[in-house]
């Protein structure tokens with residue numbers, strides 16, 4: 043066990059307890075810093091701030107490790123189903139066969155959305171961005187379940203609220219996809235598993251009996267698992283901070299969806315595909331020009347760089363292999379894949395990217411798979427949200443079970459000092 047951390051300020055020494063995590067991650071607990079010294083820490087973007095002690099996900103950005111509840115992302119993405127992973131994240135252990143089938147059955151009983159929610163949905167123009175629709179629909183669920191507004195008093199009600207949200211996500215996401223096409227929505231069928239049901243509702247039609255190919259189901263399953271949690275990223279921190287005010291689950295998750303939408307976060311998967319199309323159509327495939335412009339800070343290379351991964355993103359490694367496999371199995375020959383590989387190669391061999399440790403992230407290749415599966419580009423971030431749902435919910439659940447303090451950072455004020463009020467007629 044490490045000694046306390048010592049801080050010397052204005053000739054006085056203060057001690058702060060050291061906290062050590064399972065994987066020897068270390069922090070010093072500055073909870074009493076301001077009370078004892080009058081100082082706060084300054085850490086724009088929370089690059090060095092541990093906001094919670096969590097049991098859910100372990101990530102080592104230097105070594106490229108990602109684990110959910112101790113299981114490696116490599117094992118989970120190749121051996122488990124998305125619902126097994128969702129169960130693991132939510133309840134802490136992989137389900138037994140019986141637990142899994144009960145979980146699936148319970149979810150299937152909650153897949154329908156209230157017909158009045160459809161009325162909220164109907165008023166969105168067909169060109170509305172899918173993420174704006176998703177954010178609104180999830181927040182609107184709170185109006186349909188008033189019993190969920192302050193659920194922490196009753197664990198069964200908390201669980202029902204969680205089940206409802208998880209069960210309705212595929213229905214909501216595929217409704218949004220259908221609106222983009224101007225097609226009637228397809229209702230869920232309880233005889234199908236979670237992923238198959240989602241794909242049927244997204245790609246089937248009221249006029250046919252579409253069943254997704256196993257290649258497509260497996261690819262979707264892998265992608266959802268890879269996105270299922272990622273510890274304290276921007277959207278998860280948003281969910282936790284909103285949840286810390288004891289806002290209900292739907293409001294907290296709606297806020298997480300808003301955070302995910304941004305192009306520096308989950309919105310990057312849409313940006314990557316649009317960037318690759320731009321390179322193909324406008325830059326005539328000249329990746330060197332694109333890399334040069336990125337180095338001149340004229341543009342970002344979307345899908346490159348990560349706040350935490352400074353070696354490689356293990357999810358990107360898995361997705362790159364999956365991308366090759368899925369496109370080959372589906373017989374898709376997408377010239378954008380060749381451009382993506384050329385761009386990756388050019389960037390990884392350029393000192394600018396090497397020195398800054400900028401590697402492809404989860405969003406770099408995922409869009410190419412989504413495209414090959416048939417999803418329109420504006421839907422990509424919605425698919426990220428569908429995958430991230432168990433992670434967001436687990437983090438919200440953990441926060442509430444521990445009854446963590448309300449999230450409320452401090453600041454350093456740099457605005458004007460006190461000045462006298464000047465009446466409007468006297469202002470120059």
Ligand code: ACO
Pocket residue numbers: 305306307308310336337341342343344345346347348349350398400403404405
């Ligand atoms: N293209 C070009 N230059 C980049 C990129 C990029 N994608 N990312 C970072 N850099 C440069 C920065 O300009 C900076 O250069 P400097 O040292 O000369 O000032 C340096 O690399 C360090 O970048 P930071 O912004 O400090 O890195 P940070 O950790 O704050 O940001 C982020 C990480 C936001 C992901 C950033 O890399 C980025 O914007 N990437 C593109 C968007 C993207 O793909 N986002 C998805 C991330 S994964 C996810 O959220 C699911």
